[in-house]
Amino acid sequence: METNPDQRNAVIEAIVLDIEGTTCPVNFVSQTLFPFARRQLTQVICEENRKASVSAAIQEAINEWEKDTDPTSQALLLQATNQNPPSAEEVVRYFEHLIECDRKSTALKELQGIIWEQGYASGELKSPLYPDVIPALDTWKQKGITLAVYSSGSVKAQQLLYSHTTHGNITDRFSFWFDTRTGPKLEEDSYNIISQIIGIKPTSILFISDHPGECDAALASGMETRFCLREGNPHRNGGHHRVIHNLKEAEPKHDVI
Numbered sequence: 001m002e003t004n005p006d007q008r009n010a011v012i013e014a015i016v017l018d019i020e021g022t023t024c025p026v027n028f029v030s031q032t033l034f035p036f037a038r039r040q041l042t043q044v045i046c047e048e049n050r051k052a053s054v055s056a057a058i059q060e061a062i063n064e065w066e067k068d069t070d071p072t073s074q075a076l077l078l079q080a081t082n083q084n085p086p087s088a089e090e091v092v093r094y095f096e097h098l099i100e101c102d103r104k105s106t107a108l109k110e111l112q113g114i115i116w117e118q119g120y121a122s123g124e125l126k127s128p129l130y131p132d133v134i135p136a137l138d139t140w141k142q143k144g145i146t147l148a149v150y151s152s153g154s155v156k157a158q159q160l161l162y163s164h165t166t167h168g169n170i171t172d173r174f175s176f177w178f179d180t181r182t183g184p185k186l187e188e189d190s191y192n193i194i195s196q197i198i199g200i201k202p203t204s205i206l207f208i209s210d211h212p213g214e215c216d217a218a219l220a221s222g223m224e225t226r227f228c229l230r231e232g233n234p235h236r237n238g239g240h241h242r243v244i245h246n247l248k249e250a251e252p253k254h255d256v257i
């Protein structure tokens with residue numbers, strides 16, 4: 001029987017999890033997903049009977065390009081406007097430029113999503129999970145804890161990743177999916193919105209991430225936090241957040257007295 005409950009250790013009713021560096025190795029995205037999309041870029045854009053979704057992403061890229069004030073982008077556009085609209089090869093060059101400067105482009109994200117979807121569907125892509133992930137998710141679910149994803153990849157990309165893991169489709173574990181359309185991961189407000197949508201107060205939510213800034217923002221909203229320190233993660237210092245090395249160590253308090 002607990003007589004002096006710690007306010008920062010309230011009963012946890014929901015757990016919100018980051019993906020990269022938390023459930024899936026960071027290098028899967030950087031060393032597998034992004035190079036895969038880049039390799040397929042020319043083929044997907046230049047093929048004769050390209051999908052309508054690819055054409056839509058190209059149009060979106062051209063719209064972004066026209067407003068892009070970056071000097072290299074402008075130089076590329078100047079070359080490209082010899083042909084109106086820009087040729088497929090010129091659009092490829094623009095996408096490659098966006099990748100090189102690590103631009104957060106909606107059109108690029110869209111196109112990468114399409115390419116990954118094809119790769120997952122064909123079985124060429126499978127996402128690796130840390131071995132402790134599924135047992136932890138299942139344990140939490142059995143306890144009646146609501147599980148949610150909050151990742152900077154689009155919800156579509158998150159669902160693709162979790163649909164095609166090396167352990168099969170695990171999307172059924174999660175009840176809510178959040179990406180940066182909910183808000184930036186470093187802002188407290190995003191976590192308040194997540195709490196509202198889930199319908200559980202922040203103090204009853206545990207947020208797990210490998211990024212200390214994200215943990216700070218979640219903590220500011222009132223959530224409990226765990227800083228997930230995995231081998232190969234770029235962030236090694238969790239600051240004042242409780243550090244875990246696998247999800248089993250997260251130990252959300254869930255004893256209903």
Ligand SMILES: [Mg+2]
Pocket residue numbers: 018019020021022209210211
């Ligand atoms: Mg992460």
